[in-house]
Amino acid sequence: MNVTAIKDLLYKMADDLLIIGHRNSEWTGLGPILEEDIAFSSMAQDKIGQAGALFEILHELGEGEPDTVAFMRDANKMHCSQFVELPNGEYDFSIMRHFLFDHADQLRFEMLANSSFEPLAQVAKKIKGELKYHVFHANTWVVKLGNGSEESKARMQTALNESWNYALGMFEAGDFEKELQSENIFKGEEALKTRWMANITPFIEKANLKIPDQSTWEPILGGRKGYHTDYLQKLVEEMGEVFRLDPTAQW
Amino acid sequence: MINSLDPRIAREKINEDNTIAPLTEMDNWETYEVFHQKKRGEQHEHVGIVHAPNNEMALLFGKEQYGRRGISVNIWVVKTSNVFASDYDDADIFETVPDKQYREAGGYKVMEMINKYKKENKVK
Numbered sequence: 001m002n003v004t005a006i007k008d009l010l011y012k013m014a015d016d017l018l019i020i021g022h023r024n025s026e027w028t029g030l031g032p033i034l035e036e037d038i039a040f041s042s043m044a045q046d047k048i049g050q051a052g053a054l055f056e057i058l059h060e061l062g063e064g065e066p067d068t069v070a071f072m073r074d075a076n077k078m079h080c081s082q083f084v085e086l087p088n089g090e091y092d093f094s095i096m097r098h099f100l101f102d103h104a105d106q107l108r109f110e111m112l113a114n115s116s117f118e119p120l121a122q123v124a125k126k127i128k129g130e131l132k133y134h135v136f137h138a139n140t141w142v143v144k145l146g147n148g149s150e151e152s153k154a155r156m157q158t159a160l161n162e163s164w165n166y167a168l169g170m171f172e173a174g175d176f177e178k179e180l181q182s183e184n185i186f187k188g189e190e191a192l193k194t195r196w197m198a199n200i201t202p203f204i205e206k207a208n209l210k211i212p213d214q215s216t217w218e219p220i221l222g223g224r225k226g227y228h229t230d231y232l233q234k235l236v237e238e239m240g241e242v243f244r245l246d247p248t249a250q251w
Numbered sequence: 252m253i254n255s256l257d258p259r260i261a262r263e264k265i266n267e268d269n270t271i272a273p274l275t276e277m278d279n280w281e282t283y284e285v286f287h288q289k290k291r292g293e294q295h296e297h298v299g300i301v302h303a304p305n306n307e308m309a310l311l312f313g314k315e316q317y318g319r320r321g322i323s324v325n326i327w328v329v330k331t332s333n334v335f336a337s338d339y340d341d342a343d344i345f346e347t348v349p350d351k352q353y354r355e356a357g358g359y360k361v362m363e364m365i366n367k368y369k370k371e372n373k374v375k
Contacts, residue, residue, distance in 0.1 A: 030258050033280070035301050035312035042315055133314070140307045 002183060003061055005176035006117055008079075009186055010061075012174065012224050013108065014054035015080035018070055019232070020101055021047030022239050026088055039137060043098075046130050053123045060119070068247065071240035075233040081223040083166035085232040089159075092152075095145065096159035099138035100167040100200065106131040107195045116184040139203050146207025157209050164212045168219035171196075283309035284334060285317050286327040295327050303328075 024044035031037025055066035063069055084101065088094045109131055113124040145152045171193040180186040204211055222228070253265045280302040286295035298317040303309035309328040318326060337344075368374070 033302060035303065035316060038319075039311060039315040042319055137311050140311060144304065144308065 001117065001185070002176065002179045005174075005179040005183075006120075006185060007058060007061060007063065008174050008176050009180060010054050010058050010120070012079040012081075014051045014058065015078050016084050016101075016170070017047045017051035017054070017105070019078070019080045019235065020084040020097075021045070021051060022235060023084065023086075023088055024094065024098065027091075027094065032091055040094075040098075043134050043137065046127075046134065050123075050127055050130075053127075054120075057119045057123070067243060071243040072247065073236070075228045075236050076226045078226065078228065078232060078236065079224050080228075080232070081166070081170045081172065082220050082229055082232075083163070083170055083223075085223075085229055085235060086166065087231055090155070092145070092155040092159040093162065095138070095141045096156065096163050097167075098134075099142045099203070100163055101170070102131070102134045102138050103200050104167075104170050104192065104196050106135050107199060108192055111187050111192065111195075114184075115186060120185075142203060142209075143207045146204075146209050153208065156207065160204070160209050161212055165216075165218050165220050168193075168217060169221050169223060172219065172221045172224045174224060280304050282331040283313070283328040284331055285309075285313035286329070287313075287317050287321075287323045288325040288327075289322055291324050295325070300331065301328070 021044050024040060024047065027037065028041040028044070029037065031040055051070070052066060055063075055069055058069065059066055064072075083097065086093075086097070109124040109127060112120050113128070115121045115124070142156065146156045147153070171189040173189050174180075177188045177190075181188050201211070253260060253267060255261045281304075282300045283303050283306075284300055285298050287298050288295045301309055301312040301316055303312050306328060310326060313326045313328050314323075317323070
């Protein structure tokens with residue numbers, strides 16, 4: 001089995017989950033209402049947990065300790081898409097990102113549930129229900145807000161427009177697409193994107209929103225190869241601040 | 252306008268003299284009563300309430316508030332306004348209930364007889 005290709009896949013997934021989990025957790029205590037605050041924080045925690053499970057697999061494949069890998073790397077060593085590192089903005093953008101990201105996340109794991117790489121298939125099966133709930137949450141909010149007041153409709157459309165090219169960047173092709181496919185590990189980013197489009201479109205229609213015109217699509221790439229916005233380095237420093245004080249401390 | 256780092260305060264657009272804009276529609280959500288079921292086949296038990304703008308959101312919040320730590324297999328949500336309840340002024344309708352213990356299974360003094368039989372016949 002092509003370990004280099006598997007590691008590449010695991011790193012981008014784990015980093016996406018770690019960073020979106022951290023970003024979403026920034027809403028803790030600041031959410032629009034108490035119930036939603038708890039819900040969003042709880043899902044952010046799930047994301048960190050999912051990242052943790054992937055870092056564990058990486059560790060078994062010879063990479064560093066999960067905590068060290070998560071908290072000690074600088075931004076240029078991270079493989080997350082640029083979409084997840086963007087600041088939260090207001091709740092419209094955070095909910096839209098949650099919707100676009102979590103649909104992709106759910107589908108990616110769904111595809112991986114049949115992966116020939118057993119450890120990943122196991123994680124995928126284990127978190128299936130968690131992901132279903134995350135997507136249910138995202139769909140409910142997007143449809144509700146898209147059909148709300150004039151202001152909420154306009155905000156959601158703006159959030160979708162601003163997210164779109166970043167969201168397309170989630171499907172940046174890796175260096176090992178062919179290897180992953182030929183060994184039945186993962187069917188690839190292009191296949192994922194096609195399924196993602198098919199899944200999000202009905203909810204966007206139900207929300208009375210419009211996907212930006214295809215002529216304007218320009219996926220924002222680079223994240224998977226370590227090219228990031230300036231926001232990521234600041235996030236990484238803040239996230240690892242305590243851990244970096246004493247990396248050998250016992251918790 | 253009070254300019255706060257806390258978005259919950261900032262978004263309220265509070266004037267310096269502390270007058271707060273009146274509530275508009277959607278500012279306050281209805282409450283839903285939440286019932287959860289621990290095991291398929293068991294009764295749903297009332298566990299509390301959540302604020303929500305619609306049924307689906309009430310389910311999401313109910314799951315989060317009451318199903319995130321304990322085990323649940325199912326959740327019901329019901330708009331509080333749809334619950335038809337007795338009036339506390341009519342609480343006297345229940346007053347003589349404690350006098351009617353014969354209506355409860357516990358009211359039958361049958362355990363004594365069973366224990367006596369068990370002892371006499373050495374049944375465990």
